[in-house]
Amino acid sequence: MNKQSKNVTSDVTNIAQRGKVYGEKKPFTFKRKIAARFNEIIFKKFGIVMCRLMVVIGRQRAGYIYNDSDYFRVSSLELIAYEIYANTVSGNVAEVGVFRGDFAKNINKAFPDRKLYLFDTFEGFDEKDIQLETKNNYSKDGHDFSGTTTELVLRKMLHRENCIVKKGYFPETAEGLEDTFSFVSIDVDLYEPTYNALYYFFPRLQHGGYIFIHDYNDGKRYTGVKEAVLKYCKENKIPYFPLSDNCGSVIIMK
Numbered sequence: 001m002n003k004q005s006k007n008v009t010s011d012v013t014n015i016a017q018r019g020k021v022y023g024e025k026k027p028f029t030f031k032r033k034i035a036a037r038f039n040e041i042i043f044k045k046f047g048i049v050m051c052r053l054m055v056v057i058g059r060q061r062a063g064y065i066y067n068d069s070d071y072f073r074v075s076s077l078e079l080i081a082y083e084i085y086a087n088t089v090s091g092n093v094a095e096v097g098v099f100r101g102d103f104a105k106n107i108n109k110a111f112p113d114r115k116l117y118l119f120d121t122f123e124g125f126d127e128k129d130i131q132l133e134t135k136n137n138y139s140k141d142g143h144d145f146s147g148t149t150t151e152l153v154l155r156k157m158l159h160r161e162n163c164i165v166k167k168g169y170f171p172e173t174a175e176g177l178e179d180t181f182s183f184v185s186i187d188v189d190l191y192e193p194t195y196n197a198l199y200y201f202f203p204r205l206q207h208g209g210y211i212f213i214h215d216y217n218d219g220k221r222y223t224g225v226k227e228a229v230l231k232y233c234k235e236n237k238i239p240y241f242p243l244s245d246n247c248g249s250v251i252i253m254k
């Protein structure tokens, strides 16, 4: 165990505490609590880590701390945030397609000193996007995502003061916004807003910045997302990396 990893981990290895930060009601079973405590004691006393340690994000890599979200998606975000800070990439952060803020809260936490733009109608899909989906036979889900409010989202944010709510139809809500970005999450499910979000954000992405696009490899539910990503990447000769998370995100970078 080198000195650096020991310092990083000792700050944040309180696993039960991390469970609470992610808003879980019942983060651990009794057995897991005992195991986590045992791991901590062994680490503190002998410097030995009993499960895999991901030094750059300062904690053990244990999937069960994310009961309420997608472990691979969130831990990839954390690793990417680490790269962005390590490489001193400037730029704010954004999510297009926020719904109840369950991924946005992780962005807000991973970038404590950056403005977080939250783009969403906060009333579900727009009729004109749905018509295009139906015409092209893209979406097959039927979920409308209207059950949310901006207040519900903001209550989940650790650094609420960093949040800028952009309520309404994207890309109209981006008009007049002059900013650059280091990280953007696009999670709008549909063809048109996915393409528009890439069209808007990629030119404004800093060198060394990343864009996550959710549902790229989701398969049957939101096929328009993949079409939009492939079209934009082909037109602009952008390589991409498929992530093995729950809904098959894809990552592009500059």
Ligand SMILES: C[S@@+](CC[C@H](N)C(=O)[O-])C[C@H]1O[C@@H](n2cnc3c(N)ncnc32)[C@H](O)[C@@H]1O
Residues within 6 Å of the ligand: 096, 097, 098, 099, 100, 101, 102, 103, 104, 119, 120, 121, 122, 123, 124, 125, 126, 129, 145, 168, 169, 170, 171, 187, 188, 189, 190, 193
């Ligand atoms: C799957 S949900 C987002 C889930 C969220 N990112 C999460 O991980 O919890 C998709 C969201 O995209 C929003 N959306 C879709 N098209 C949009 C558009 N053109 N403008 C603004 N918001 C849009 C919907 O209102 C919905 O809340």
